Amino acid sequence: MEDGLKITQRLDKLADENKKATVSIINKTISRDEAVIHLFQEIADRIQNPGGLSYRNRIIRLAQTETQGAYRLTQKNIGEDSSYVEGIKWNLSPHHPHNDHYEICERYAKENHDGLGTGVYKPENLPDIPHPGCFCFLTYLYNNL
Ligand SMILES: [Zn+2]
Numbered sequence: 001m002e003d004g005l006k007i008t009q010r011l012d013k014l015a016d017e018n019k020k021a022t023v024s025i026i027n028k029t030i031s032r033d034e035a036v037i038h039l040f041q042e043i044a045d046r047i048q049n050p051g052g053l054s055y056r057n058r059i060i061r062l063a064q065t066e067t068q069g070a071y072r073l074t075q076k077n078i079g080e081d082s083s084y085v086e087g088i089k090w091n092l093s094p095h096h097p098h099n100d101h102y103e104i105c106e107r108y109a110k111e112n113h114d115g116l117g118t119g120v121y122k123p124e125n126l127p128d129i130p131h132p133g134c135f136c137f138l139t140y141l142y143n144n145l
Contacts, residue, residue, distance in 0.1 A: 010062055018055040021046055061133050069129045075138050079123030086143040087120040093135035104130045116141060 005013070022043055029039040047055045079085040090108040097103075108127060109119040116122065120141050 007066055014058055065132045072129060072138055076123055076126045079140060084142050085123060085140045087116040087141035088123050088126050089139045089141055090119045091137050091139060095135060105134060105136050
């Protein structure tokens with residue numbers, strides 16, 4: 001992702017947001033004079049909820065996105081350095097959602113960008129990971145030797 005943030009800054013930002021949200025839950029619970037069990041439930045939900053944007057899910061999403069980004073950058077670098085690789089094909093993840101609109105990953109996977117075929121980029125033109133949680137994958141298009 002190209003928003004200028006480094007991984008440590010992202011982690012610090014997430015930790016800060018989680019700390020503020022936890023303090024807010026504590027203050028809210030105290031002001032309502034609720035039972036302590038409500039406090040524990042709300043904090044546990046905030047941190048571990050398997051659905052939604054809990055702290056846990058955001059950390060996992062960050063780790064997955066950064067890992068995907070690093071893996072793709074490596075594939076791109078190998079493709080640029082190899083005399084056998086003509087292009088890199090952008091493949092939609094089997095879990096890609098079927099939205100009503102034409103989404104950026106679909107554009108990457110379905111358009112002919114560099115005259116090499118559907119979804120295929122010259123290695124030097126391969127775009128960065130377009131959004132957090134993108135599970136599209138790349139395959140090489142080898143030249144005919
Ligand atoms: Zn994608």
